Amino acid sequence: MKGITTDGAWAEYMAADARFTVKLPDSLDFPTAACMMCAGITVYGGIKRAQVPSGGSIGIVGIGGLGHIGTQVAKAMGYQVAAIDTKQDALALVSSYDLKPDICILSTDPAENSMEQITNVIQGDYPGLDATVIATDAPAAFDLAAKLTRKHGNMVLLGQPENGITLSYQNVIFRDIKLVGSLVADTDETEELLDLVVKHDIKVKIKKWKPEDAEKMRQEYLAGGNSGICLGILAPLLIAQYNSLTRTLTAKLTSLSYRDEFTGEYNVGFDDNYFVVVLIAVLTGLRDATMRFVLDPLAAAWGLGRARSMRFKEQAWMVVYYATSWSVGTYIYASSSYWLDLEAMWTKWPNREISSLMKIYMLAQLAFWLQQMVVINIEKRRKDHWQMLSHHVVTIALVYCSYRYGLTPVGNVVLILMDFNDLVFSIAKCLKYMKLQSLCDFMFGAFVVSWVLCRHIAFPMVCWSVYAHAWAPTRSCFIGSGENIIGPLEVPANGYFYVLEPLIYTNGRVCYDYIIKMLFTSGLLFLEALMLVWFVMIVKLVIRVLRGGNAEDTRSDNEEEELEEDLPIKVEVDAEGKAQPVRHTSATRRGSMSSCILAATRTQTKTIVRRANRSKDY
Numbered sequence: 001m002k003g004i005t006t007d008g009a010w011a012e013y014m015a016a017d018a019r020f021t022v023k024l025p026d027s028l029d030f031p032t033a034a035c036m037m038c039a040g041i042t043v044y045g046g047i048k049r050a051q052v053p054s055g056g057s058i059g060i061v062g063i064g065g066l067g068h069i070g071t072q073v074a075k076a077m078g079y080q081v082a083a084i085d086t087k088q089d090a091l092a093l094v095s096s097y098d099l100k101p102d103i104c105i106l107s108t109d110p111a112e113n114s115m116e117q118i119t120n121v122i123q124g125d126y127p128g129l130d131a132t133v134i135a136t137d138a139p140a141a142f143d144l145a146a147k148l149t150r151k152h153g154n155m156v157l158l159g160q161p162e163n164g165i166t167l168s169y170q171n172v173i174f175r176d177i178k179l180v181g182s183l184v185a186d187t188d189e190t191e192e193l194l195d196l197v198v199k200h201d202i203k204v205k206i207k208k209w210k211p212e213d214a215e216k217m218r219q220e221y222l223a224g225g226n227s228g229i230c231l232g233i234l235a236p237l238l239i240a241q242y243n244s245l246t247r248t249l250t251a252k253l254t255s256l257s258y259r260d261e262f263t264g265e266y267n268v269g270f271d272d273n274y275f276v277v278v279l280i281a282v283l284t285g286l287r288d289a290t291m292r293f294v295l296d297p298l299a300a301a302w303g304l305g306r307a308r309s310m311r312f313k314e315q316a317w318m319v320v321y322y323a324t325s326w327s328v329g330t331y332i333y334a335s336s337s338y339w340l341d342l343e344a345m346w347t348k349w350p351n352r353e354i355s356s357l358m359k360i361y362m363l364a365q366l367a368f369w370l371q372q373m374v375v376i377n378i379e380k381r382r383k384d385h386w387q388m389l390s391h392h393v394v395t396i397a398l399v400y401c402s403y404r405y406g407l408t409p410v411g412n413v414v415l416i417l418m419d420f421n422d423l424v425f426s427i428a429k430c431l432k433y434m435k436l437q438s439l440c441d442f443m444f445g446a447f448v449v450s451w452v453l454c455r456h457i458a459f460p461m462v463c464w465s466v467y468a469h470a471w472a473p474t475r476s477c478f479i480g481s482g483e484n485i486i487g488p489l490e491v492p493a494n495g496y497f498y499v500l501e502p503l504i505y506t507n508g509r510v511c512y513d514y515i516i517k518m519l520f521t522s523g524l525l526f527l528e529a530l531m532l533v534w535f536v537m538i539v540k541l542v543i544r545v546l547r548g549g550n551a552e553d554t555r556s557d558n559e560e561e562e563l564e565e566d567l568p569i570k571v572e573v574d575a576e577g578k579a580q581p582v583r584h585t586s587a588t589r590r591g592s593m594s595s596c597i598l599a600a601t602r603t604q605t606k607t608i609v610r611r612a613n614r615s616k617d618y
Helices: 030-049 067-076 088-095 111-121 139-148 169-174 187-200 211-222 226-241 247-254 272-301 306-334 342-346 356-378 385-404 408-433 437-468 514-546 559-566
Strands: 057-061 080-085 103-106 129-134 149-157 178-181 206-209 476-479 486-489 510-512 569-573 579-583 596-599 610-612
Touching (some): 030 067, 030 129, 030 149, 057 067, 067 080, 080 088, 080 111, 088 103, 103 111, 139 169, 247 272, 272 306, 306 356, 306 408, 356 408, 385 514, 408 437, 510 514
Parallel strands (some): 057 080, 129 149
Antiparallel strands (some): 476 510, 596 610
């Protein structure tokens, strides 16, 4: 857009073609008008294309940026309306409006049950809805819409799935359903919509973003699409692995490297890093798929609002991961020669050949912590963000160095101590988000006990073992691995490059002297110092609980305020044209995840440009 003094969305004035402009009603505020000029006209055009006579029935599939407007518009036009979505909080939002739908359908329920509900509420010539408007990109929504549309009905397609439409054509053909496409409303229809909005006081759920938060806005919009991206990365690798012509090119990425054919065990080396990269993609895809297809329906069934749902899914994924990693790690530990014997961790040093299970376990842990470096910068930051970041950096360094230095027994013991405590903590957080406060407080008590035992008793014992129980000669080195290992050799007298050799070369020199011992000990003690800082926060929580309060995580930036995001928001514009958010109180903190995106206005700027993102869920 070409402005007079400023181009684009921040232009105070602009020249426009009169054929494509409409006059806004004086009583319509700018934020609502901006939403209607994008999301509103899109869904209104879809409803008009459905060609349903007055008094007929329309289903809005996908209650997001388009859908929560569409249900109100359809009611204002005199239709019987069915709201259809995967999330209970989205259905609760549209049910809170004056123009509420006649029936709400949770799309995770069987289609037969949903059809029965529709038939009981909406009377027509045939079972089902006269038309469905699909206001989502979720592929499964199209097939569901076909099942709920009556014979001779219409399906209006607004959503554009990235990989095309998934649709059972049997419903379309045998029930004579017409598929209709719709882009936006025309100028006359836009004026009709604005009149409806003013006359019936149609509401819009608005989320504000500051201009400097544009990147965060983009990340939130794209969040939840990682599983498809990861599948797109992994699928070619798997196909290439099964092709004899390309297998040698992908072997390092899809299988364990450095197998010793004589012993059946695996050496460690630089090529393991390729496998770690693939594991990061696998974990990222699993995290996203688990959150979307398992935890999201669970959160919806529990009636969690947007903020609680997101926090719940994040912590529930951690429960899944920690339960798995702790179980595998404990199995390795229980079947090892160093079970309940710290000194035995050092008897086989340098332990450069390990079992396939130990190799996968250590590399998966390394991949997880590398992935966590990304996650903590995507999720909402807590007060201790920089402590967490430093913790992750040191943890990654210790895991990788213990792996390359042949100290996997030490890494195994440390990781199971940390994983168990993290598992208990994540369970407690999940219970908190599910509003099971009594169970949360009980698990918090278990967490405090496990924290003290694992991190301030058992972990310092491991630190002491690293310092005092290293049975390798005080100054000794080894070269090679397995049956070909050579040593002990003298530590080089000149320089310190020998410290880095195990991290670079597969069969290079690996040494353990006072310098290396102190480097490992210092890293472990740094983690202990961080955990002592967190322990102070835990003590404060204990005091709060003993005084009758709840176990709230003091690391969070006032989580209760964060959870208030679940409440519907209205933005009012004052006489100076400044947008002011007004939050409506509600007995239930529920909201729609998808909403219009409102850019903050500049001083003396009344032009507010809005963009509506179509819901990816339904």
